[in-house]
Amino acid sequence: MTQDDLFNKPADRFLSKEECAFIASEARKFANGGGITALRIESKWMGNIRWARNNIISSGDVRSNVLRVGRGINGAAANVTINEVSLRALERAVHRAERLTNLRPEAPADIMDSYMAPYEEPKIWFDSTYVLLAEARADLAHDLMQPAAKAGVLSAGYIQVSGTGLSRQREVGASPYTRFTEAQFSVTVRDPKNYGSGWAGIDWNDWNRIDGKQIVETALDKCLRSRNPVAIEPGRYMVVLEPQATHDLVSGMFGGGILERKIAEDTQVPSGPYALRRGYSKIGLRIVDPRITIRFNPLDPNCSFPPFDQFGEVYRETKWIENGILKELAYNRRYGVEKLGRDYALPSQGSYSMSGGDSTIETMISNTERGLLVTRLMIERVISSQQLLATGVTRDGLWLIEKGKVSQAVKNLRFTESPLFVLNNLLEMGKPERVFSPGTPAVAPPIRAQDFSFTATVDAI
């Protein structure tokens, strides 16, 4: 590869492994003053199409390159982030990083830089996703909006496909590179006259695993069945949560740094849902129903994701919760070395795979004397991060269950509930399945739980 190849010719939709390595080698040529030059590169192509009221309204094709150029001289390290792939931009970034190192104290090399664990490459690249260009997406969208149009209702949908190259270019040791595709499709169908609304969505790395027609049918069916809802009194109800609703509720247990072990046990004040008391986490204690096991594995074919994070920390297969007992919390290598005597990191990514049971949604409904069937939950605000108590509303399909049967659609309700409470009030679980969770793939089961707290009726559709 030459400079002309990379910098003066139209690039592919995102940077390849060779191109990332070439950029790193070119950046190193600009380095003055010795030390190391390291780059983190996230290069992404993303195509999308969106429709609303049965008409396509936008189509996008986005390409972005984020290059984080790091210089370390005598341990004084500094980073500069750029989004332009050119020799001039690289030169300026390297020199700016060098100037910044002048302002930093010197130190031995960071513990985080000195090690890269081996990893297996999950199957996360699919040509079927990458070839879905604008024309194909438009054809798809056209077909997928027809059922709703024929039924006399309105649909709004969004298809997104992307290809990403993620690389960490280091001066010594391994320079990992991984590429992956992501595809997502979600659709909302609404009956503007009769307050009916249905939603369905899914995401996979492989577009071929997305059955668009099935998703549209599901959303349309929910829309038609949820028309003319009646208001019911808020209160504590038995609920049957569809997999997406389960995910909406419990995903908060695994995202946004909430799994960080340091936060749970290495703070002056107990913090987060996994903190027990000052200095101690709940590791080893049962925190949810013993039927629940939460797995995390980038190689899981039903829930796969890139094998390392932006810092080069390799995701390891683990069980955060096993048989209801909190087994592990996430930590970086520094925490592992300093506090646990372990020479590795256990990063989390927000992704999870939840165990299930033998039941089905139909069985759960038939076992319910009086309760609610919930399509999805929209969490608006976390009230207490200690208990993960959150408030939000039900959306896109809520039905009353009476005497083992779905009796009628009901108006949406506001809930105030914690996933920790719900997962301790479990009655039944069904077969887990992939749910809509772009970027952090998740597998969740339908569940039946008692005493779910609804606090108000809302006019949300």
Place this chain on the structure above:
Amino acid sequence: MQFNTMSKLIINSIGNLTDSFFSQAVGLFKSLSIGALFLVSFVLPLRAQVLSSSADTGRMAWGHKDFSRYDRPSMCDRAAMLTGGYETRKYDPDTILQIREDVDTPLPEEVVEVVKNCLSTLSTDSIDPRQTWSLVRAMLAINEDERSRKPIDKLLVNGKTRADTMHVLGKAMTLYLEVTPTRLDLALYYARLLDSLVTGAGVQVVRFNIRNNIANHWMRKYVVDSVKKYASEAIKIYRYMDPTEQDMVPIHSLFGNLINIANERGDVAAQEAILDTARELMSEWRQDDGRSWLDRTTRSVDIRRSMYGRKTQPLQGAFWLNNQGVPRPTTGKISLVVMVNHNCGTAIRCVSQFIALKRLQAIYGDKLDLTLISVTQGYAPASGVLTPREEAEAIAKYFTGFHKLSAAILVDEAPVYTIEDGRVLRDLAPIVHTFNELGSVNAILTDSEGRIRWLGNLRSENDRKPLVLTINRILEEE
């Protein structure tokens, strides 16, 4: 005027940023201070650029000494700051600004010269009112305290609103709350004026700045021979406060500072005199923690009295490295034993300590035998999980290789146990207990006969001073 006046003013005002109270009065000053901090933080370290830009570009730059173009006080202020910063770098070449210790030294002549030249054509009447504070700062830089009041009083007279007046008074106080008694009086004068406008506002400003140790610095200039007199003067700031305010300020820290000064001189009798004064004066304050402080300090002073002059035994620990087979402290040389931490990276407290050690070695060379003590933590800089032996070797490499300190290394092993959630916890190593028994000190200085001559804490450049005094005294004796 002191060398680091500008830095202190900046630091003091930035400290105020965290407090919501009084924001109205000091708001403008904060923004000015942030600008100044930017200047200090980003301009000063680039000395290579500074040195290369001596050509007259028509803009303010290093080496630009054509004062006919300095037509605004802010230029004088900036010239003083740039020159002062440059002189700082010359004085402490291996210290980046952020970790430079707050040391009082005379303002360099270069700075005084720059400011005097710059101010020669400027006066209170000739400047834009918006430049008043720059003028005041420049005047303070060359110790023209009384003259500096004129522009402030002019602002007060011309202030149109109550907020204007509060702003001027608050800012004046912050500028004057400095290290000399004259300015302290000026600060209190403006504090009282401010209090007459808003009850308690002046007290708040005083309190914030005391928290930043201005008063302590002031005390540091006066010493132990007239302890009672100066201790009484120190607490006049506290007398000005109401009782609830007094509770929030640890008055004993003033006495603690005085005792440290006495300890710098190895004067145990003076320490006891200060303690007596503290007992007498502190009885009128309501602080509960004062009593426990008195107990702790009394114990430390007792320990020092009993240990000074006592002959030491060689230290014992798990691993000796770089010691040529001879346990330390040893006889035949002045010996300094210091407890250090090898895993605090670029934390300012540690970097400051290492710089102080380097300077001591630079001053005394082979005359001073240095021993560093650390304890195992299971890991070392840039390493993974280590066995105690590996860690001891990594520690030795870190101090002798990375920090280039020529020292014997003693690494003691901390008892390890694992709790049920998988965490590895470490107990205090035996050597730490030994140092705790000596009154929570981290450094011991012995003379060539192995007798203890100084016990205390070597944490930064400030703490180097007593060691230099003591070592010089020992060298003179020997």
